[in-house]
Amino acid sequence: MPARRVVTGRSQEPRKRFAEELRKLRTERGESLRRLGEVLGWDWSLFSKMEKGETLGGPEVVQALDQYYGTQKLLLALWELAAGDPTQPQRDYRQYFELEAEAVSVWNYAPCLLPGLLQTESYARTLMETGIHEGDELARQVEARLRRQERLTGADALSLRAVLSETVLRTPLPNQAQWQEQLEHLLAVGDRRNVTIQVVPHSAGLHALNSTHVTFLRLPDGRVVAWVESGFTGNRIDVTADVDLLQRRHDHVRDLALSPGDSRKFIMRRLEEAQCEPPI
Template sequence: MGARKSNAGQRPSARQMLAKELARLREESGKSLATLGEETTYDRAYLHKLETGARVGSPEVIAALSAVYGAGEQLLMLWQLAREDAFADKYKRFMQLEAKATVRYEHAVGAIPGLLQTEGYAREVFEATRARDENDLCEEIAARLGRQELLQREDAQHFRAVLDESVLRRRTRDPKEWTKQLEHLLEACQLPNVTLQVLPFDAGPHGLMGTSVTILWLPDGKAVAYTEDAHSGQLIEDPSEVEKLRLSYDLLRDLALSPRDSVAFIERLLEENKPCTPDST
C-alpha cells in the first residue's frame, strides 16, 4: 500500500493567512459583504476577493476593516507580511534577495528607482505602463512604497544609484508632483547610506545604455544582479555575469557627475520647475 500524501506539513502563506483572518472576522461579526461595503465604502466584490486571497488589498482598506472589526494592528501586520504577493512571481526571488542585501547599486534609465519614488510619481508610472482599476493601482503603489523601508530601517542597506539625465528630464504631468519628487531625491541624498550620481547626456555612449541594472551584495559576500529593459527583466546569479555588470557599472560611475555636483544638478532642476511669478515692477 503506497504512502499517503499529506499537506499537513505545508504552512499557509501570509496571503492565505490574511484572507482567512478577514473571512473569520466578518463571520464573527455577522455582517454581510453588502453591509461591510457600506461601512467601509469599498465594493463588496473587492472585499470578497480579499477574503479569498485573490487580492492583497491596500493599507487603506485594511485600516478600514480593522476599524470596523476592532482588530487593532493585527490585520496591518498580516498585510505587511502578505504585500509582496502584489508583485509578479518573476520578481519574488529578487525581492527575497533584496531584503537581505547589505549593499545595493542601481543604474536607472527609464524611471527613478522605486526605492526613491514618491507616491505621486509611482502613481503616474503605474498608470502609464498598463490599464489598472483603482484598487489594483493602490495595491501596487502601497507595495512599492513599503519596500522603501530597506533604506530607512536600523540595518539599512548602503544604496548607490546612477540616474541617467533622461530620467530627470522626464517630468510627471503634474508639476507639483514633480517638485515633490525632486525634493524627495534631495532629502534622500542627506541619508548617510544613500549616494546619488547623475549621468549627463554629454557623458556619451556606455556599456549599459538602455538597460536598468541593480546589483545586490548579500551578507555572505555573494553578489547577484537584476537587469531590466522596457519589456522584460532577468535575475542573474552567475558570478562571472554579475562581475561583468559590476565592471560596466564602475565605468559608468566614473562617467557620472560627482555626488556633490549631482545634488547641484537636481537643485537646478528644482529651480527650473518652480512656476514663474509675474514681475511686480
C-alpha cells in the same frame, strides 16, 4: 520527530501563514534568531525578515529549516504556496523583491526611470497607471513599492548608491507640483548617510549601459547578484563572469558621473527650473 502539521485554512494568506509557522517553530524550541543563524550558516537577519513576512527566502534555506525542525517538507510546501500567491506581485519581480529584502547593499544604474526605492507615491502611481494595474490592485502595488523604501531607514538600513542618467531628471511627471515633490524627495533622501545619488550628464556621451537598467545586490553571505530589467520583465543574473562583466560596465558609467556634491547641485537646478516653469 514532531507530528506533521496540517496546512489549514490559514494558508488562504500563504505568506502570513508561512511567517507564522517559522516563528512558532523557533519559539517552541526556545531558539534565538542569532543561534539559528549560527547553526544553519545564514545571517540571522534573514530569518528575522522571513518571520516578519518581509522576505520568503530561497528554497535552500527553507529546506535547511525543514531538516532542522524535522517538519518533513511542511515549510517547503508553505513556501511554495506563498511564492505562488496570486495576490503577490508578478513572479519575475517578486524574485527581485525577495533579493532586495535580503540585501545589505544595493547599487544601480537607471537610464530612463527612477528606481523604486527613490520614487514618491505620485511618481509610482503615475508610472503604474500606464501599465496593467488599476483600482484596488493599483493601490496595493503603490503601497507595496513605498513599503520597500522602509529598507532605507532603521538600524539595519540598506546602503544604496543610485547612478541616474540625466534623462531620468529631464522626464517630468505631467503634474508640475508632483514633479517638484519628487525632486525635493531625491534631495532629502540623498542627504541620508546610507544613500548616494550621482547623475551621468548627457555630455558623457554613449556608454555600454545606455539602454540597460541594472541593479546589483550584495547578500548577507557576500554574494553579488545582478538584476537587469526592461519595462516588461526582469532577469536575475548570478553567473560570476556575467555579474563581473556588468559590474565593470557599471564602474565605467559611475566614473562618468558627476560627484555626489555636483549631482546634488544638478538636481537642485532641475528643481529651480521646475519651479519657474508655468503650470500647464
